[in-house]
Amino acid sequence: MNDPLHLNEQICFPVYVFAKEIINQYRPLLEALDLTYPQYLVMMVLWEQEAQTVNQLGKKLKLDSGTLTPLLKRMELKAFISRNRSTVDERIVNISLTEKGKVLKEKASCIPTQLMESMQVSTEDLIVLKNIITKILKK
Structure with a gap:
């Protein structure tokens, strides 16, 4: 009989390890x-979409303002973005790309392909994985 508390029986553990591994794969590229x-x-x-507020970014990325x-x-210190308070409501901080941030897009365009090559997984498998993860996250 399988013990539900054995590490090898956990669904979340390989997901956790995978999340760490994929970020490690990104690290040298980034x-x-x-x-x-x-x-x-x-x-x-x-x-x-070049212009965003901090709140809009937070919602899209599931990150709090802290x-x-x-x-x-x-x-901003790296000169990739600029942060400016709204003239209408000073509580709102608008984020926009600088020229340096815009140019970075071209340099970053090869990252998805490089990542897939380093993972040695087919595009089809990654699409299936993404669809399953997205389905779980929508609950």
Whole structure:
């Protein structure tokens, strides 16, 4: 009989290890761009839609402002983004890409392909995995 408390019986453990591993796979690719993985996520959102508020970024990335604010300050120091308070409501902080941040998109365009090659998994398998994870997260 299987013991439900054995580590090998857990569903969450391989997911946890996989999350750590995939971020480790990203690390050398992102270091070349002077980005951390969370900063890379912010950049992807801004590359999709250049102007965002801190709250909009937080909702899209599932990050609270306590995590996001120091991250954005570091990105501003690197000159990838600018942070400006709204003239209408000073509680709102608008985030936008700088020219350096816009140029970074071209340099980052090869990262998804490089990551897939390093993982040695088919595109089809990754799509199935993404669909399953997305289904679980929507609950």
